[in-house]
Amino acid sequence: MADERELRYDPAAIEPKWQERWASDPTMYAAEPVFCGKPKYYVLEMLPYPSGQLHMGHVRNYSIGDALARHMWMRGYNVLHPMGWDAFGLPAENAALKNNTPPREWTLSNIAAMKRQMERLGLGYDWATEVTTCLPDYYRWNQWFFLRMYERGLVYRKKSKVNWCPECATVLANEQVVEGCCWRHETTLVEQRDLVQWFFRITAYAQELLDGLDKLDDWPEKVRIMQRNWIGRSEGTEVDFFLAEEAGEGNANLEQATEKKPIRVFTTRVDTIFGATSVQLAPQHALVAAFTATDPALKAQVDELLDQQKKAREAGDLGAIEKHGVPTGHFAMNPYNGKRVPIWVANYILADYGTGAIMSVPAHDERDFEFATKYGLPITQVIKPSDPSVATELPFCAHEGVLVNSGEYDGLSCDEAQKSLQDVAGRKGFGEAKIIFRLKDWGVSRQRYWGTPIPMIHCDKDGLVPVPDDQLPVVLPPQIEITQQGGSPLGRVPEFVNTTCPKCGGPARRETDTMDTFVDSSWYFYRYTDAKNDHAPFDPKVAQYWFPIDQYIGGVEHAILHLIYSRFWTKVMRDLGLIVNDEPARRLFTQGMVIKDGAKMSKSKGNVVSPDDMIAKYGADATRMYSLFAAPPDRDLDWQEDGVAGVSRFLARVWRLAEKHAPLARTGRGLTVDAPSGVSLKLLRKLHQTIAKITLDFEGRWHFNTCVAAIMELVNDLQAADAQLDAGEVSAPVMLELLRSLVLLLAPLAPYLAAELWEVLGEEGAVLRAPWPVSNPGLAREDELEIPVQVNGKLVTVVTVAADATTATIEAAALAGEKVQSRTAGKTVVKVIVVPGKLVNLVVK
Template sequence: MKYYDFSAIEKKWQKLWEEKKVFKVKTDLNKPKYYVLEMFPYPSGRIHMGHVRNYTLGDIIARVKRMKGYNVLHPMGWDAFGLPAENAALKHGTHPAVWTYSNIDYMREQLKKLGFSYDWDREFATCDPEYYKFEQRFFIEMYERGLAYRKKTAVNWCESCQTVLANEQVEEGKCWRCGQEVISREMEGWFLRITAYAEELLEDLKKLEGFWPEKVILMQRNWIGRSEGAEVEFFIPELSEKVKVFTTRPDTLFGVTFLALSPEHPLAKRLAMKKGLFKELERLSERVKKERRRIEEGVAEKEGLFLESFAKNPLSGESVPIFAANFVLMEYGTGAIMCVPAHDQRDFEFAKKYGLPMRVVIQPGDKTLKAEELESAYEELGIMINSGEFSGLPSEEGKKRVIEKLEALGLGKKRITYRLRDWGVSRQRYWGCPIPMLYCERCGIVPEKLENLPVRLPLDAQIDAQGRSPLPRLKEFVSATCPACGGPARRETDTFDTFVESSWYFARFTCPDYSEPLNSQDVDYWLPVDQYVGGIEHAILHLLYARFFTKVLRDLGYLRIDEPFKNLLTQGMVIKETYKCPRHGWLYPEEVSSEGRCLKDNCGEEVIVGKSEKMSKSKCNVVDPDAMIKKYGADTVRLFIAFAAPPDRDLEWSDHGIEGAFRFLKRVYTLVEEYAERLKGITYSDKDFSELSGQALILRRKLHQMIKKVHQDFEERLHFNTGIASIMEFLNFLQDSLKELDLSGDVELKLLKEIFEKLLLALSPVCPHLCEELWAHLGNSGFISEASFPLWEESLLKEENFILVVQINGKVRDQISAPSGISKEEALEMVKGLPKVQKYLEGKTLRNVIFVPEKLINIVVS
């Protein structure tokens, strides 16, 4: 083969890898394991460059670890349930199951074309009944432990997707999937009690420090939102009842000038009924439901209703008015808050609007605050004033003392709360895992019997044009027998949120035999995942849920780990510049002339070149992986993806860059092919090179320095771009050196064989097909994918000479090539003879010599 026929080479080795099951893996307690996992894809139809980057990074890690002697688990599957597949199927007029499985077939072939080292025998889709039957089992066991429950509550509703959303799936008031404005609706639904693990989820983030990106840890910490404070009881004489409020600032208790209740609070309703204000309260409640998202984001205008009633401050004894207010939501805290307008901006704005009094009870220390002069609330800590026996105490000390007093009086206690809310998992859509619960008039809510699982999603059901689930109208699905009494029962028609499936899939990969939920020997051996790779957009949704599920499965006896993912790499996006025509809108690159004019319909308008943005079909700045593989080959695509940017940074697509990657691989191929026949039968060992000198020694030294650099960058730092750069630099040096190297002797040929083999071994995790081909051409049997990563000789890492920087009184005056290991005295004698140095020493007295070995010498004179 005289030219680089990448298409033939890649097909050949992909076929051999599959036939020989090179990447198939099994539990082996005698070998160290390494579990590499990339976040699995939705079977959307085609992979995009974001997928290619994610999976390429993971594949390099997997291949390096395999070459380092690890037993590597590197699986792939499909996150197949949920709205994306269902909406796409609706759009294309087909059934979600047909759409999903056809997409899986296509995407699988795309991934195989890229040469990823997956153990395909472990492949599964989350819509497979054999997968989700265990998910249903876990849910039933959670229900029996009180971790799954059903309740009626205000939920986030997406009218476009016709389903409920979890709080984590609402982004800036909009649906995470379709972007539609989310509204509040009161509905029955199933919840998982993630709040039961709030403290552990927060505390265990400390275990991930240094292994996960700081940004992700901070995002989770803020989402969980731990708050320490006090639960305080205010007495309402009119009802002879107490109302509980939570506050993080008990030091401001003497500054309370009103209470605010949620319009849904039972006490608010009772007071409104008593005062003839119920209709007004109902109207306020309806407005709250409509503006719920804006209220949660703090952007809705403050609104309230005075309930013509008062509550008694537990410490001061003062009576304060009670309002129903739109900024208090029933499911947050106790549904009631104490309001201190002088020291809380939200309360300040409400008090200003309704003319309520303010009282300063915290002074900053450096000035005196007066309530009538406040332009905004003073929310910082300070010194307590106007607070009875607590006046004069610093805020932190005052918080403790106030709580102690409340506890002594039986009117309050120390309490910790969390921003985190329980996870609503009910979805009113068809394409999801059926929730395995039934409703019996005699027995109430009853879980399905474990032996009857899975509760199968009926694949003959048809979705209507509005996307409404057919399950509630499907008599053969809804009608069931009660597992408890044997009487008639109604089956639950909600399905699970798609994030339930992805919350435990990493454990399923470790034991793909479906005879039991999770095999203890396999999960104990493989888990946790050693390296997880995926986008930072899943920092709250998927990663938090997976951590929660891991802890639940541990407590159910299935796992023995606390955290699912030991290391996390969040790769940047693949971005590309955009093109827009004033007449035709977004344009593909091929629709723009070299002069920057629109080619569409012979338009000729000047095209606006926009900033580089995440690749998207809507902005026509996508690059099709299939087209790139066809034009340049998978190895070139992989090389460019790994080389163009550090993994955690955005990668800007460059046609020039991928051309450069292709040229580099052609150079490698051509160079090795030129000498391959001469080198086939040659063997070598380190002792063959003991007498090397001159250019040959320099070349071997550069080789071993490159190997160590690649090892550090590929395995330790995960900076694949700099590791590849060192390989490229070495190839340039090699080609220049070959002009001077005498290849007539045995030693030189042995050296060239070592160089080519170790160069290919270092490059193979990135470009496996090319390296397999050339490895074979050099006479090696077996796969380079199963060979060991090249080792380096420590003795060769040190250069014979180095550049010594020469300073006089701290200023650089010259530099000189000096032998490694030179002493301070030898270096001083060497540099004294330099003309540029001598003129600064003439007539001067030498005061000191500062010597940094193999870096610089600084001569101090006066």
């Protein structure tokens, strides 16, 4: 019985044993002090939301990060490999509603469950640095940062549109609006409501966030492009069109017109301004309200436009809105030529981009052309192609052209014209060059319970008063009844709301909004470096040692929000003097999704594979190794359970081989490998080739799938030589090197099996503390090579030559081959191409 069990690879026995040992040694995965003298390496995986269950996407993400961390430990680095919990957020409140469990309790028990799963997977985290964002020792620093930002004018309040779900009776974040509906109530249309909201002035850093992308060479190009588009820098000109109410044709009365507030438009093509034939306002534009106040008919039409916008927005497809517009009956004057143009209101003009007003130049803009054609507005061409042979077809939107019909500017190129028109506008005071961004300030108010309370106090006498630092944290009241009523839940807790004004000591009310959870994840990775600090968010000296993160790993779904907010936060912290780095992470890696049966794993598709089931059936090593083996990490991974079984079979083969030959290997300790030959040489050669290949992959390419394949090849060779191994044709020191190295190579990929076999081989200490094997180039080199020989590009034969054979030798060997002879008989060899070490190609006629 005992014998039978010994012959079987049993992860269910091996893995719990090592879990226990690792748990009992807190230094196992702990970062060393910053003065340890080793080079540092900070590897970070995105922290999960504690839903209560790890999914395969997590397993994949963490398997990559853990393999890297283990590899770096073995390379002698001081590694920081932390983990935490993005623990605030609406699901906890939903769970409270559903199960009557307090959000805190629900969240903490989920964390415990997921931490247990991580331990089962054998992920090597330094739990001493664990960060849980919903605990006051973390979120107090959110509040602290909020106050520092408030002091610097980076926090402000304004009235703003919010997404409102009438069913939940609460505000939703943009990302919780799915195709115009609430993510929880898929058929409930989200409404827009006006509320006073807190904002972070991220736009103050728009230019720097954009410029910084150029330096992030080791971020995926895809992510950088997405961020560039999101920031959306646009160079152009703002120009005032004066109101010209006087009826009649011809030039308006300038004196009269300039008395009123002009309409400021933004354009990237001020060179086309002589072709402006109308001014278009967004329905929400302030002037529209002024017009409609005295014109009920117009108001009805504008309401119609607003309604169309709203419907399109709810459908999640503002881009597809059919263009509609109404003339206001009012007129504006082009400041360059005094020309009067009608003012329209149109549904496709965005109120929150630029100035909410445009000049319409139908001849040189697709949209304006469509609109003008529909409503019969005049179309005036003012740019002609610089190449006169090109026929002009309107709209002509190219930037390469020459001005016509533009008075004194005729003949100028578009670029020249833009410059002089901007100069004139500046001189005469009716406009200026302007750079605008699509990026909006970050609305952080949430009318929810389970988030960081915003540390502000409303006093009737003193107005808005920040909570003094020594009164932080503003703690969430623990017992609160979660209901479906609208408004901030904290507003219904008098003990929380009622306070005294820090300035006057009089009665005052606390702010009841909480912060967006993206605040939590914007700086959590700094807290890891000094997680227990209760005087500051972290010690700047320690952060300076660890930052920037050397490798950040996560899903591409965070390409914009989290990764822009984090970059913003880093720049703010730098300006607060807390850190010296400009960017949080030197390298970013975005892994692919986990797919099953052609679709992303999801509950609704019913194709979810539980990590726990996989671990129970095949072990954590096989589960992790499969997730690395099935596809390169940047591509989508198709989960096939048979593949996990295959990896598990492979690990069993390794286990049997090691168990069988370990006794011989152990006797090789302390002995040197003498000049190997025969099967020993072949195996050592394969080993050193494998070490070189895997080392190279860890250093950059990260094709862990081929690393696993390479180890499989090595094991296959060992297996194939098993008869010779049994016959003693491999000496003890060679066997030791083979098995030892194999275990070291496996250590980052299958840590349990590696730890177990390390012990079986009689090694002292943890395999993680053993140095990564080094490839010996002399041993890795082949002494003979097989060179394919082609005739006219078609493979004819393969010749074996010495690895250092000269071109002439290779050519002679190739020509001597029988098959080559018969192929070339009676023909002329026109050309011989010899690529040493690669191939020979004979061109014959």
